[in-house]
Structures are given as structure tokens and as C-alpha cells.
Amino acid sequence: MSLLKLSNIHKSYFLGKEESKVLNGIDLEFNSGEFVSILGESGGGKSTLMNIIGGLDREFSGELLLNNEKLDHRKEKQLDNYRRGTIGYIYQSYNLITHLTVLENVMVSLDMTSLSHTERVARAKQLLEQVGLGEHLKKHPNQLSGGQKQRVAIARALASDPEIILADEPTGALDSKNTQEVLAILKKIAADGKLVIAVTHSQEVANHGTRIIHLVDGQIDSDVRLGEPDSQDKTPAKIEARPLRAGASYLSAFKHLLYNFKQNSLIIIGTAIGIFAVLLFSGLGNGINSYIQNQVNSLVNPRSMTVLSNPSGKKLSNTEAQQSMQEFSQDPTKFFISDQQLTQIKKTKGTASIEPGYQLGTYSLNYQGKNSNSSGIQSYTKAFADNNLKNGNWPKSNEIVISKQQAVTLLGNNNYRSLIGKKIGVVINWLSAQDTPVQVKTDLTVSGITGSSSASGQVTLLNYSSLRSLLKDAGARTEPNFISVNAKNLDNVNSVANSIRNQKINGKHAFAVMTVGDLLKTINTYVSLASTVLAAIAGISLIVSVLMIVVTMYMSVAERTKEIGILRALGERRKDIRRLFTAESLMIGFFSAIFALIIAWLASAALNHALYGLIKFNIVQINLSNVIFAILVSLFISLIAALLPARKASRLNPIEALSAE
Numbered sequence: 001m002s003l004l005k006l007s008n009i010h011k012s013y014f015l016g017k018e019e020s021k022v023l024n025g026i027d028l029e030f031n032s033g034e035f036v037s038i039l040g041e042s043g044g045g046k047s048t049l050m051n052i053i054g055g056l057d058r059e060f061s062g063e064l065l066l067n068n069e070k071l072d073h074r075k076e077k078q079l080d081n082y083r084r085g086t087i088g089y090i091y092q093s094y095n096l097i098t099h100l101t102v103l104e105n106v107m108v109s110l111d112m113t114s115l116s117h118t119e120r121v122a123r124a125k126q127l128l129e130q131v132g133l134g135e136h137l138k139k140h141p142n143q144l145s146g147g148q149k150q151r152v153a154i155a156r157a158l159a160s161d162p163e164i165i166l167a168d169e170p171t172g173a174l175d176s177k178n179t180q181e182v183l184a185i186l187k188k189i190a191a192d193g194k195l196v197i198a199v200t201h202s203q204e205v206a207n208h209g210t211r212i213i214h215l216v217d218g219q220i221d222s223d224v225r226l227g228e229p230d231s232q233d234k235t236p237a238k239i240e241a242r243p244l245r246a247g248a249s250y251l252s253a254f255k256h257l258l259y260n261f262k263q264n265s266l267i268i269i270g271t272a273i274g275i276f277a278v279l280l281f282s283g284l285g286n287g288i289n290s291y292i293q294n295q296v297n298s299l300v301n302p303r304s305m306t307v308l309s310n311p312s313g314k315k316l317s318n319t320e321a322q323q324s325m326q327e328f329s330q331d332p333t334k335f336f337i338s339d340q341q342l343t344q345i346k347k348t349k350g351t352a353s354i355e356p357g358y359q360l361g362t363y364s365l366n367y368q369g370k371n372s373n374s375s376g377i378q379s380y381t382k383a384f385a386d387n388n389l390k391n392g393n394w395p396k397s398n399e400i401v402i403s404k405q406q407a408v409t410l411l412g413n414n415n416y417r418s419l420i421g422k423k424i425g426v427v428i429n430w431l432s433a434q435d436t437p438v439q440v441k442t443d444l445t446v447s448g449i450t451g452s453s454s455a456s457g458q459v460t461l462l463n464y465s466s467l468r469s470l471l472k473d474a475g476a477r478t479e480p481n482f483i484s485v486n487a488k489n490l491d492n493v494n495s496v497a498n499s500i501r502n503q504k505i506n507g508k509h510a511f512a513v514m515t516v517g518d519l520l521k522t523i524n525t526y527v528s529l530a531s532t533v534l535a536a537i538a539g540i541s542l543i544v545s546v547l548m549i550v551v552t553m554y555m556s557v558a559e560r561t562k563e564i565g566i567l568r569a570l571g572e573r574r575k576d577i578r579r580l581f582t583a584e585s586l587m588i589g590f591f592s593a594i595f596a597l598i599i600a601w602l603a604s605a606a607l608n609h610a611l612y613g614l615i616k617f618n619i620v621q622i623n624l625s626n627v628i629f630a631i632l633v634s635l636f637i638s639l640i641a642a643l644l645p646a647r648k649a650s651r652l653n654p655i656e657a658l659s660a661e
């Protein structure tokens with residue numbers, strides 16, 4: 001039984017519809033231990049025959065039998081296995097992978113064997129030593145002479161211990177000394193029990209073998225045996241072939257990334273800028289949200305909620321409740337609370353306290369001939385967090401708390417605090433019971449001063465019962481126009497708010513409720529929306545990144561076409577080639593994300609440092625989910641960018657790829 005049998009092989013090339021027959025019925029049998037030379041004129045079809053034997057060409061008719069088993073050249077997987085496990089290829093132009101070292105070139109083939117990593121490295125070194133290159137393991141192919149390159153190629157061809165070595169003009173590019181050495185190695189390979197088939201133009205080379213086949217007009221013209229093979233015994237293959245390890249693909253992709261470091265680092269920087277901007281805007285959004293939350297919580301008691309009368313009678317959504325709130329601030333005369341409403345609210349479960357309140361119209365404060373005019377004087381409720389009060393105390397009977405700004409207007413910047421304890425004149429405009437304008441005039445003692453610059457610091461507060469009796473004495477309306485409800489604890493704020501929202505009087509929803517949480521939610525929605533829009537605008541630059549990666553990957557496929565051919569000839573599957581490019585792109589994505597994270601971290605540290613003095617708050621807050629998002633987006637875009645180029649690479653015809661320059 002022969003090791004390899006070709007029967008009735010026909011092959012034609014087509015140029016348009018024009019057929020050009022290259023092989024016209026080749027029948028050959030080969031055995032282990034033979035060193036066969038195929039001679040023939042140029043263009044006679046020798047390489048074509050080698051590609052068919054080597055499992056690279058699938059477009060032919062006829063049969064190939066390996067150990068009497070038919071090789072189905074239509075089945076890609078079977079051919080991949082065959083190239084990987086049975087064939088070792090040596091080319092005239094060496095076909096080494098330029099960005100890999102001598103050792104790594106041999107390892108490419110060994111990575112498709114079941115040997116352990118240590119065994120693979122040991123075997124690669126041993127083979128390279130055998131061909132006299134033990135000293136050159138770390139060199140790249142461009143640092144070697146032609147003879148040395150061919151020996152690397154021989155070591156690589158032998159690496160997976162294949163049964164058949166195909167050598168296409170193995171000495172074509174070598175001087176006579178190197179030719180002799182390479183022939184001696186090939187002879188030894190055959191003597192060790194492998195089948196060596198070499199294509200050559202040189203009779204001298206052919207004379208070294210055990211058999212010479214002449215190919216003329218696509219047919220066997222002569223088949224001459226020069227002697228018996230040194231060894232007829234087929235040494236069983238000891239090394240088992242296996243598909244390429246994923247790890248080897250990733251490592252190889254990483255090596256290529258480093259090899260093309262300059263070009264790739266520009267792409268990484270380009271992509272990172274987009275990711276950085278997305279990160280920074282998201283971080284800024286987070287920072288602004290928590291800044292607002294912080295500010296609001298320091299001024300308003302988060303357990304409190306404001307309850308207004310609801311003239312619509314419908315259950316109000318959060319937005320509608322807010323609209324009522326705005327209307328209330330603009331015109332508080334439309335929101336009087338009836339006794340019935342107050343009594344009903346008092347029954348609400350889960351409340352710690354319920355305080356009716358006033359927010360009145362315009363008013364003026366005067367002290368020693370100086371005036372301060374404003375609007376919206378309020379009664380004090382527990383909703384005001386103590387942080388609001390900068391000096392003094394909250395108002396008791398016949399006392400008033402004014403803002404720092406008002407105090408400064410009345411007494412000047414230097415000694416405005418000394419207004420505490422002094423009586424000031426207060427004039428408040430409100431409505432009479434008949435809804436005609438009424439002025440409430442009185443003198444009240446300043447008990448405290450509220451915060452400086454914040455909006456709520458403007459507020460002027462009176463004690464509720466003092467305000468009520470002042471209104472009564474002046475003949476003005478005395479019904480409160482809001483109720484401040486305090487929940488027992490933070491956890492039941494929402495349930496209390498909901499229960500008030502659902503309360504009905506005469507079948508109609510009677511109240512609008514606004515909690516601090518609702519307020520924050522609305523503000524946060526706007527801030528998040530703004531920061532998302534900014535991040536999305538920044539994200540548009542990621543489209544440019546995708547295109548950059550796509551172009552780079554296509555260029556990489558074009559540059560590496562020959563390498564793809566070599567890898568395919570060594571037995572890598574289409575899938576392995578696809579993974580090689582996808583992995584490289586994913587690495588670009590990953591490093592872009594890491595780089596973006598570093599610059600985002602530096603930028604946020606710098607911004608926070610610069611602004612801390614101003615707002616006493618870290619305004620850029622990049623959190624873990626932003627980081628994860630950035631990495632995922634980066635990986636996603638690099639994956640998308642790799643899809644088409646990787647597909648193209650994997651679909652290249654191995655023979656055409658090998659002949660690329």
C-alpha cells in the first residue's frame with residue numbers, strides 16, 4: 001500500500017471562458033522514505049501539482065488517496081487537518097513570517113500539535129539546532145542569509161512531524177554550498193522515513209533523490225527510480241496534530257500589534273480620545289447630579305414634602321405636580337388650603353409632623369431708613385435644614401429670619417450680623433377676605449440670618465402663628481397655602497407621599513405632593529439627559545475610530561496576505577485567520593479603553609483639583625459602571641471594525657495569498 005496515491009488528476013485554469021489545461025491525467029504513487037524530484041519545463045504544471053498534493057488546491061478532478069483513504073478535497077475541514085498533520089511545505093522563497101523570530105516561525109507550526117508548551121519550545125530549538133541555527137533563535141528572517149532562511153523553513157516544515165515534505169524549488173535561490181547542505185538535509189529527512197517530493201529545474205538536484213519524475217504537457221513523461229529508498233519503513237507519526245490553540249492566535253496578534261507599534265499606537269490614541277470624551281462627560285454628569293443632591297439635601301430636610309391644594313381634582317403626575325409648584329411660586333394666592341383639607345392630611349399614617357405654612361406676596365424690610373424689597377415671604381417649617389441658618393436661631397413668636405443679602409442691604413457688609421436682636425419694620429402685601437389687597441405692617445425682631453449665595457438663602461421666614469395673627473389683625477386671609485409634611489423616616493417618604501396623592505375629598509384628588517426625591521429626580525433627569533447628549537456627541541467621534549480601525553485592518557490584511565497564505569498552508573483554518581485579525585482589533589480596542597481611562601482619570605483629577613476651591617466638591621465623578629461601559633464600547637467598536645477585514649482575510653484563496661508579493 002502506498003502512502004500517497006494520485007489517480008487521474010486533471011486541472012485546468014480558466015481565463016474567462018477559455019480553458020487552459022495544465023494537468024492531463026496524472027497517476028502517481030509515492031511511498032515513505034522516497035526522495036522524489038519532479039522535473040519539467042517552466043509552466044509545465046509542477047507547482048500546480050504540488051498545490052494539489054499539498055491540499056491547497058481544491059479545484060481539480062481526480063482522486064488523492066492517503067494510506068488508501070480518499071481525501072475529499074471539497075471538505076475544507078478535512079483538507080485543513082491534512083495540511084496540518086500530514087504535509088510540511090518548503091518554498092523557493094522561504095515564506096517565513098517577517099514579524100516573527102526564527103524560533104516563533106517554527107513555533108507557528110508546533111502550536112498546532114498536542115505537545116505541551118515546554119515540549120513545543122524544546123522541539124523547535126532542537127530542530128533549529130539540527131539545521132545549524134541554534135545560535136539564531138531570536139533573529140528575525142530579514143537578519144538571515146538565504147541559506148539560513150531556507151533552513152528555518154525546513155525546521156518549520158518538520159516541526160509537526162508530517163509524513164510528507166513538499167519542497168517547491170527548495171534550492172532555487174541558494175548558492176551551490178547552501179544547495180548541497182539543504183539537499184543533504186532533505187536526503188536525511190527521507191532517510192528518516194518521510195516522503196520528500198521536490199520540484200526542481202536542476203538535474204543535479206534531482207540526482208540526489210531516489211526517483212525522478214518528468215512532467216511534460218501535463219502528463220508523466222517518465223518516472224525513473226535511482227535506487228531503493230534508504231528506509232521503506234514508515235515511522236509512525238509521533239506528534240498528534242490539533243487545531244490552532246486560541247491562545248496562540250492571541251499571542252500572535254499581540255506580537256503583530258507590537259511589531260506595528262507606531263501605526264497601532266496612533267490608532268489607539270485616536271480611539272482613546274473619543275472614549276475619553278464619553279467618560280469625561282459621563283463623569284461630569286455624575287458629579288453634577290451628586291453635587292445638586294448634596295446641595296439640596298443640605299438645605300431641605302429629605303424627610304419633608306410639600307403638599308399643595310390640587311384644584312384640578314385629578315391625580316397628578318410628577319411633572320404636573322411640579323407645574324403646580326411653579327404656579328404656586330408665581331402666584332400663591334390661588335392655593336388656599338381649607339380646614340377640611342388640613343384635617344384630612346393630619347390623619348395620614350407614617351407622618352412625624354404636619355405643619356401648615358404660608359408663602360405670601362411681595363414684602364419690604366426696613367431698618368433705619370434703608371429698604372430691602374422682595375417677594376415670597378414664608379413661614380418657617382421643619383423642611384428647612386439647619387444648614388440654611390448661618391447665624392442666630394429660627395424665628396419664634398414675633399421674630400423674623402432674613403437672608404444675609406437682605407441684612408447686608410439693611411446694615412452694610414461689615415456688621416450685618418449685628419442686626420440680630422434688632423427690630424426691623426416689615427410690610428407684607430396680601431389679600432383681604434374679599435380678595436382685595438391688604439398691607440400687613442409690623443415690627444419684628446431679627447432672630448437669625450440665612451445662608452449666603454444659594455437661592456434658598458434668599459428666603460425670609462416668620463414663625464407660623466405670629467404670621468397668622470398678623471394677617472388676622474390686618475383683616476387679611478389667614479388660610480395657609482401649603483402644608484409641610486414630615487415622614488417618620490426616610491424609607492416611608494414615598495409611601496406617605498403616595499398616600500396623600502391618593503387622598504380624595506368629594507371624590508376628587510385633593511392634593512399635589514412634591515418630595516425632595518421628586519425634585520432631585522427631575523433635576524437629575526435633566527442633568528443626565530444633558531450629559532448623555534454631550535457624551536453621545538463625543539461618541540460620534542467613535543465612528544471615526546471605527547473607520548480608522550477598519551482601514552488599518554484592511555491595510556493589515558493587504559500587508560499580511562502572504563502570511564495568511566503561509567498560515568493556511570501550515571494548516572490554520574479560516575476561523576483561525578479570522579480570529580487573528582479580530583484579536584488584534586480587540587486588543588487595539590482594549591488598549592484604547594485603558595489609555596482613555598488613564599487620561600480621563602488624569603483629566604478628572606486635574607479638573608476636580610482646579611474646581612474644588614470654588615465649589616468644595618469633586619465635580620467629575622467617573623464610576624465603575626462608566627469604566628465598564630467604556631471598556632465594553634471600546635471592545636464593541638473594535639469588534640465591529642474587525643468584522644469585514646477579518647472575513648476578507650479568512651476568505652483569501654491560500655494559493656493566491658501565497659503568491660502575493
Ligand SMILES: Nc1ncnc2c1ncn2[C@@H]1O[C@H](COP(=O)(O)OP(=O)(O)OP(=O)(O)O)[C@@H](O)[C@H]1O
Nearest residue numbers: 013014015022040041042043044045046047048049
Ligand atoms: N491562477 C492561475 N490562473 C491561470 N493560470 C495559471 C494560474 N496559475 C498557474 N497558471 C498557469 O498554469 C500553468 C502551470 O503553472 P505552474 O506554476 O504549475 O508551472 P510550473 O511548472 O510550476 O512552472 P515554473 O517551473 O516556472 O514554476 C502556467 O502556464 C501558468 O501560467
